[in-house]
Amino acid sequence: MSSTMRVLFLGGTGVLSAACVSDLAGQDIELTIVTRGGDTRRPVPPQVRHLQADVHDAAAMDAALAETEHFDVVVNFIGYHPDDVAADVARFTGRTGQYVFISTGSVYARPAPRLPVDESSARRAADFDYPRLKLECEDALERAYHRDGFPAVIVRPAHVYDETVVPLLAGWTAIDRWRRGLPTVVHGDGTSLWNLMHARDFAHALTRLLGDDRLTGESLHITSDELLTWDGIHTALARAAGVEPLLVHRSSEDIGREIPWMGTVLTEDFRHSLIYDNSKLHRLLPQFTPGTPFRRGAVGIVDWFDGDPGRRRTDKELDAAFDRLAG
Structure with a gap:
């Protein structure tokens, strides 16, 4: 039996996800990505299995993933609504060892009651739909973990950019x-x-934490110290x-x-x-230093x-x- 880690990305051509694809493409990882189509700004490396399907179309997703019964890690880069999370919990229960949801640091209460914020700091979102819905996704995943043991991990980047984005x-x-x-x-x-954090630095941290059992049921910042x-x-x-x-x-x-x-x-x-207080990230990855x-x-x-x-x-x-x- 192969010991190669089998990883699924929902998304793979966006700012964060493409950087992670590029980082994993040179490693001994069996990587599959699901997107609606290609992004010419960020081409998919030829060694990556690229499936095309709309993640909101249940039948299309079932067909696309029919050949693979189990993934060691599933990473959702494009979950923006609690319905997305509910569908993933149903689809991947019993089919993955770890489910990583890419949330956002914007879920923290503004203004912050105390600085720096850590992973336990107060979360709140008011009239800004993006963090409000991300927070609802986090809440749904936390319930799934505490109630049924769904192996959820919540990762909160802050403001990530690459060369194609003026931040x-x-x-x-x-x-x-x-x-x-x-x-x-x-x-x-x-x-x-x-x-601000360059996508390459974010990817360098995230890809080295995939499958790490210390994170299951936890949340984590991946942000710059600058x-x-x-x-x-x-x-x-x-x-x-x-x-x-x-x-x-x-x-x-x-x-x-x-x-x-x-x-x-x-x-x-x-x-x-x-x-952001990044001490948890540095405990998990003592050698990690953002390089950009x-x-x-x-x-x-x-x-x-x-x-x-x-x-x-x-x-x-x-x-x-x-x-x-x-x-």
Whole structure:
């Protein structure tokens, strides 16, 4: 009988999942991924078994996975609703040794009652649907573990990026404005603390923990130890783009009045400082050190976007809103 670990990814071409696929592709792992289709930005390595199915289509998933009765580990990168979790609990009960749900650090209460937050800190989500639904998914998995022993693990990344993503709500529009000599708007006074982690570093940690029995029934942060201010994040990106940043500070509420979708994210999440206690991660992986400081990651981002003019897309409505806010 083969001792090779058999791993299933639900998802495999997104920012987090593609980095994990790339990390596992060179290891002695039998990796299967399920996606709805390919992502040309992040191609799937040829040695990875790639099944195409809609994870929300029960019949399609049953057909796609019919040839494999058991996986050592299942990782769900694309679970965003408690119905997704309920379907997975039903499908994988008795068919996996460990089920890893990729949640988000945004489930923690804002503002945090105490800093830094650890895995036991208060969780709460109000009007921001993304963390609210992720928290409901976590609750469903915790019930399944405590009630029936379903081998759930909850992993909470913070803000993860790769070279294809400008980790600002304004995206490439911010950099385009700087290169045109125009300011970009930053919420608050720009000094609140934030966490950015390169997807390669996240993958390096997660893939080395898959199947680790110490995690079953537990939750875990995988975040960077680098503390960044929002002004610092903007500055690193501007300098990577070859310019000095022009920044205008406005309250989250003022920004929300001009750009409603952005206001929700800012007021419920981004304006609050969040510092993570990563001691649990470092106990599990004593040798782990994230290797990509954001100043280096910012250079990779700008280089990728500059590599093809078609990647440098801007939002005209957002651009106009920043003009009004900066006026």
